[in-house]
Amino acid sequence: MPNATRNPPETGGGIDFGAALPGASGNETAAGRERIAVRNLNFYYGSHQVLFEVQETVHEHEILALIGPSGCGKSTFLRCLNRMNDTIPGSRLEGEVALDGRNIYGPGVDVIALRRRVGMIFQRSNPFPFTIAANVAYGLKVNGLARRRSEFEAVIERSLRAAGLWDEVKDRLDKPALSLSGGQQQRLCIARALAVEPEILLMDEPASALDPITTTRIEELAIELKARYSIVIVTHNLQQAARISDRTSFFLMGRVVETDATRKLFTNPSRQETEDYITGRFG
Amino acid sequence: MLFRKLMAALASIVAIVLLILVGFLAIYAWPAIRFNGLHFLVKNNWSLGFLYSDPILRHGQQVMPGAHYGILFLIAGTLLSTAIAVLLAVPIGVGAALFLAEGVPALLRPWLSFFIELLAAIPSVVYGLWGLVVVIPFLGHHVFPAMQKWLGFIPFFRGPAGSGYGLLTSGLVLTLMIVPLITATLRDALVSQQSHLRDAALALGASRYEALWTVQLPGVRRVLIGSSILATGRALGETMAVLMVSGNALNVMPNNIYTTISTMASFIVSQLDSALTDPTGMAVKSLAEVALVLCLISIVVNSLARVLLLYQDRMTFGVI
Numbered sequence: 001m002p003n004a005t006r007n008p009p010e011t012g013g014g015i016d017f018g019a020a021l022p023g024a025s026g027n028e029t030a031a032g033r034e035r036i037a038v039r040n041l042n043f044y045y046g047s048h049q050v051l052f053e054v055q056e057t058v059h060e061h062e063i064l065a066l067i068g069p070s071g072c073g074k075s076t077f078l079r080c081l082n083r084m085n086d087t088i089p090g091s092r093l094e095g096e097v098a099l100d101g102r103n104i105y106g107p108g109v110d111v112i113a114l115r116r117r118v119g120m121i122f123q124r125s126n127p128f129p130f131t132i133a134a135n136v137a138y139g140l141k142v143n144g145l146a147r148r149r150s151e152f153e154a155v156i157e158r159s160l161r162a163a164g165l166w167d168e169v170k171d172r173l174d175k176p177a178l179s180l181s182g183g184q185q186q187r188l189c190i191a192r193a194l195a196v197e198p199e200i201l202l203m204d205e206p207a208s209a210l211d212p213i214t215t216t217r218i219e220e221l222a223i224e225l226k227a228r229y230s231i232v233i234v235t236h237n238l239q240q241a242a243r244i245s246d247r248t249s250f251f252l253m254g255r256v257v258e259t260d261a262t263r264k265l266f267t268n269p270s271r272q273e274t275e276d277y278i279t280g281r282f283g
Numbered sequence: 284m285l286f287r288k289l290m291a292a293l294a295s296i297v298a299i300v301l302l303i304l305v306g307f308l309a310i311y312a313w314p315a316i317r318f319n320g321l322h323f324l325v326k327n328n329w330s331l332g333f334l335y336s337d338p339i340l341r342h343g344q345q346v347m348p349g350a351h352y353g354i355l356f357l358i359a360g361t362l363l364s365t366a367i368a369v370l371l372a373v374p375i376g377v378g379a380a381l382f383l384a385e386g387v388p389a390l391l392r393p394w395l396s397f398f399i400e401l402l403a404a405i406p407s408v409v410y411g412l413w414g415l416v417v418v419i420p421f422l423g424h425h426v427f428p429a430m431q432k433w434l435g436f437i438p439f440f441r442g443p444a445g446s447g448y449g450l451l452t453s454g455l456v457l458t459l460m461i462v463p464l465i466t467a468t469l470r471d472a473l474v475s476q477q478s479h480l481r482d483a484a485l486a487l488g489a490s491r492y493e494a495l496w497t498v499q500l501p502g503v504r505r506v507l508i509g510s511s512i513l514a515t516g517r518a519l520g521e522t523m524a525v526l527m528v529s530g531n532a533l534n535v536m537p538n539n540i541y542t543t544i545s546t547m548a549s550f551i552v553s554q555l556d557s558a559l560t561d562p563t564g565m566a567v568k569s570l571a572e573v574a575l576v577l578c579l580i581s582i583v584v585n586s587l588a589r590v591l592l593l594y595q596d597r598m599t600f601g602v603i
């Protein structure tokens with residue numbers, strides 16, 4: 001992918017993953033360029049306000065983890081970043097979400113182009129009921145990014161390799177995607193998202209329905225992908241947040257309690273609520 | 284264990300009932316099958332013969348003199364009117380289902396869906412009567428003459444346009460009857476499909492329309508195929524509505540889209556009375572043979588659709 005050559009990784013990425021678990025957050029001082037800036041975000045489902053004055057930034061080549069108790073608005077926040085909430089009738093948003101300095105809720109924004117730049121992986125893997133290859137090709141096809149068969153094939157292979165799935169499926173690309181295992185399906189969804197070359201990846205509890213080994217696989221993948229993308233990941237698994245993220249944001253009842261370097265937040269949080277949460281006193 | 288056995292027993296009962304039905308029909312119609320031979324399927328000469336003379340012996344069977352039973356025109360009328368109905372109803376039904384599932388304001392949706400279900404529940408004789416009173420005068424006076432004039436260059440649309448009774452009218456009334464079937468089933472499937480496929484498509488940069496067309500609809504294609512089979516079955520077997528608008532043609536092949544026709548199901552009903560006056564019973568047995576052929580056609584159509592269902596998993600979505 002072009003981004004890879006343009007932006008060499010600043011840290012070792014996933015290579016030394018096994019050796020230093022919290023070490024994945026060795027990035028805390030060397031934060032890259034700011035990609036997403038969220039200011040004073042309020043979000044409502046009808047009259048029910050779900051997000052309150054949220055401030056957040058996402059930098060280049062970082063993994064930002066969102067943690068917090070169920071129902072605190074993490075998914076809602078994530079979906080604000082690629083305007084997926086637009087499809088929910090009666091929802092309303094105030095404030096600003098800027099991608100590279102431009103408000104994505106401003107006038108004249110091309111939502112389709114936005115969603116191509118800001119890809120999303122869902123909690124429940126959701127492959128299309130097509131073949132494996134057709135799943136990966138989908139984004140290329142609807143966006144008219146490829147024409148010839150050879151172009152499709154190149155992107156399919158590259159994306160499946162990047163998602164660590166190529167070796168397992170290369171002989172059965174024409175088989176139904178739904179014949180894959182749960183973990184394979186989720187990695188297929190990642191490959192599908194990578195195929196359109198997004199710049200930022202949003203992951204909403206991508207491993208919550210998967211077994212530990214597959215979870216590890218997806219965590220490794222996230223760290224590898226960080227070299228080329230910015231990643232925002234929602235997780236219920238605090239160890240997971242600690243293992244893979246550079247910075248962590250703690251959400252509580254629709255507010256960001258604190259955002260800090262992961263190591264700092266998990267060892268020495270500034271706020272009492274955060275400490276209560278990460279020490280398991282509630283949530 | 285017990286449950287599985289019970290289910291297996293129930294499933295086999297259904298199969299057995301079907302076998303018994305077709306079996307008895309076949310046994311009853313057997314003399315007619317022997318008497319008519321292949322003639323039955325390839326000739327257009329249904330005639331009960333001279334009912335007031337004495338029966339004669341032909342091919343070892345007691346029949347009335349001059350009796351022939353050839354029903355090619357019935358097969359043609361049935362298949363053509365059903366084909367028109369299904370070809371029109373599938374796209375209309377799909378469009379209506381998509382509209383109901385996605386395009387209608389949420390407040391209106393339950394009402395419209397309720398009306399569609401109501402339409403699906405209306406007895407067919409009501410459709411027939413409505414076709415007779417409203418559709419036929421309108422088509423016969425306004426639409427068919429215009430079609431003959433403007434579409435006459437297409438072979439099957441060339442005149443004479445007739446009175447309004449006939450093939451196209453039957454097809455249209457059948458369409459109206461089966462559209463609600465397809466719409467109601469497909470809408471339920473689309474609504475219960477939940478949003479995860481749509482979300483996946485949107486997140487990849489598809490527009491709402493593209494998501495609908497490329498992902499959500501293919502996601503319910505099993506239901507679409509299934510409901511189309513049911514609809515085809517209903518159109519093939521529809522009796523009263525067709526009887527009232529088809530014009531009840533006898534022994535003529537439809538040669539344009541306006542000609543009067545008869546279908547197998549409506550023919551059985553309309554001929555039963557006179558067939559019962561045949562002292563040899565051959566006429567009724569031949570009607571039973573018509574029913575048997577109708578059954579076989581339905582079975583063939585269903586089997587073809589099964590094959591389609593088997594292959595639909597191979598769907599590849601365009602290029603790759």
Ligand SMILES: Nc1ncnc2c1ncn2[C@@H]1O[C@H](COP(=O)(O)OP(=O)(O)OP(=O)(O)O)[C@@H](O)[C@H]1O
Pocket residue numbers: 045050068069070071072073074075076077088
């Ligand atoms: N489509 C919707 N319509 C109305 N309310 C919604 C909708 N989606 C979420 N909510 C409400 O918004 C609040 C936040 O939900 P959200 O899904 O963002 O929480 P979450 O932090 O992701 O929770 P979890 O960890 O359980 O996934 C909840 O109170 C939820 O009931």
Ligand SMILES: [Mg+2]
Pocket residue numbers: 074075076204
């Ligand atoms: Mg959530």
